[in-house]
Amino acid sequence: MRRLIIISALCLSGCLSVGTILPPSTAEMQQAEQDTQTAAAYDRYIALNDRLQRVAGKILTRNDELCSRQMNDIGVQTVTVKSFPKPLRDYAETQGFDKDPRVLFSMAQSIERGDVLLDAKGEPLSVYDKDFDGEIFIGGQRIMPQTVSACxxxxxxxxxxxxxxYATGRAIRITTGMMDFTDDDELAIIIGHELAHNTEGHVVKIVTARIAGLGTGVFSRQYESEADYVGLYYAARAGFDISKAPDIWRRMGLRSIRALDRARSHPTTPERYVRLSGAIAEIEDKIKAGAPLLPERKP
Incomplete structure (x- = not known):
């Protein structure tokens, strides 16, 4: 009986196998291609991050007076190797990144990608750990980068x-998918939206609503509308073309047709289009009148 079962299994496996002769695919060939794709993914990550930091830098520095959390910015981003996506970490190590904070992006003179910034005690500096006091060392050489106030x-x-x-209350995360979906002006509008979530305290308010058992749907939609509105001011103040904002939501509506008529955590895409159009008109009127570009606040 056991022999019959084995024979039947062998016959069945033969029936289920493919009927063509596939090209060879050795472990060495696969590894070589994996190395090629990993290097390409790393290069893409670097290029997209450079673009993101250039756009974000304008938003964060041009709106510093509207942010309660501020820092002295020298136009530099530092990361450790663990900051990279897991599939890219081994390759990032071959590019010089390790456990110490190293420069990933820089707009400052004399500071390049891969540099380790040191304080006067020789300790590695992480850009967002502490403010720069004007004294930085790279390889024993003292440099004095210019600083500007930033969010x-x-x-x-x-x-x-x-x-x-998305915004966390203390930081902002942008996906590579969003980077591909937007040009620089549109990306600035998205960053402005997420910055508004942080500056308006939306993350804390949502948590508070949950703890109080009030539900978050209505509040969340209101916060999204407010972030659209305030974020548009942030993008305008940084010099970006905000007229492109409504079209983002028309395109979003094509990606997710449920958002056309269903408002859950976010308003519908038509509502966002209409409100953004109104906000653009408001901002343009202020620009023509030479009025301060500040969101209208309740008394």
């Missing part, structure tokens, strides 16, 4: 195809 909400890149962005 203290680091903007980082998440390697994901999802068209998404």
């Amino acid at each position: 203290r909400y680091p903007v980082t890149l998440e390697y994901s195809p999802a068209v998404n962005a």
Whole structure:
């Protein structure tokens, strides 16, 4: 009986196998291709992050007076090797990144990618750990980079195809999918939206509503509308073309047709389009009148 079962299993496996002769695929060939794809993914991550930091830098520095959390910014982003997506960490180590904070992006003269910034005691500096006091050392050489005041909400890149962005209350995350979905003006509008979530305290308010058992749906939709509105001011103050904002939500509506008529945690895409159009008109009127670009607040 056991022999019959084995024979039947062998016959069945033969029936289930493919009927063609596949090209060879050795472990060495696969490893070589994996190395190629990993290097390409790393290069893409670096390029997208450079673009993200350039756009985010303008938003964070041009709106510093509207942020309660501020820092002295020298236009530099530092990371450790663990900051990279897991599949890219081994390759990042071959590029010089390790456990110490190293420069990933820099707009400052004399500071390059891969540099370790040291304080007067020789301790590695992480940009967002402490403010710069004007004294930095690289390889024993003292440099004095220029600083500007900026909002203290680091903007980082998440390697994901999802068209998404989110605020944590203390930081902002933008996906590679969102980077592909937007041009620089649109990206600035998205960053402004997430910055508004942080500056308006929306994350804390949502947590408070949950603890109080009030539900978060209505509040969440209100917060999203407020972030759209305030974030548009942030983008305008940084010099970006905010007229592109409504079209983002028309395109979002094509990606998720449920958002056309269903408002859950977010308003519908038509509602966002209409409100953003009204906000643009408000901001343009203020620009023409030479009035301060500040969101209208309740008394």
